């Protein structure tokens with residue numbers, strides 16, 4: 014029996030000239046992962062709340078917004094009003110992570126925190142009661158198409174243990190370098206949500222790629 018995980022295609026790898034069509038091609042996914050980059054926290058830029066608001070009309074999927082930006086506390090309201098269902102920010106980018114989690118919840122969204130590959134899980138120990146999602150970066154954030162950092166398997170297992178120990182209902186998401194040939198070991202290590210960009214939008218048939226990830230064939 015295979016353990017199932019939710020699949021969250023990352024829009025970063027989509028054809029931005031055809032976003033509406035691309036969204037229609039991944040309706041069989043569980044979340045739409047939206048990578049927001051500001052060119053400062055990470056060395057790349059993508060899109061902001063205006064684009065997310067326009068996309069909201071063309072997808073029924075829960076919007077899983079991943080903020081890779083400085084000062085996330087200044088933009089929570091904008092991304093919530095744009096139609097995000099889950100908002101995740103980086104622990105390393107926020108001065109007061111606990112307060113930002115409260116801000117997200119006050120906007121009616123699920124609250125997530127992301128950790129860069131080098132950031133210890135201990136940094137979020139006292140945030141556990143507030144977390145709806147933990148997003149482990151398995152590449153250095155900023156670009157799609159990078160290779161999964163192997164030692165992140167150990168971190169995913171440790172995060173799973175931490176979730177169990179705290180009786181937490183947080184979903185464990187993993188982002189970066191996930192392909193059909195390594196997804197098994199990532200799910201077996203404890204991931205609930207698989208974020209994949211190039212392995213889904215980089216394919217000719219994204220719907221088929223989603224279903225292959227779900228069935229892992």
Ligand SMILES: O=C(CO)[C@H](O)[C@H](O)COP(=O)(O)O
Pocket residue numbers: 023025026046048152153154155156157158159188189190191208209210211212
């Ligand atoms: O957050 C990201 C990069 O910062 C992307 O979501 C992630 O890298 C997914 O892309 P790929 O599956 O192509 O590695």
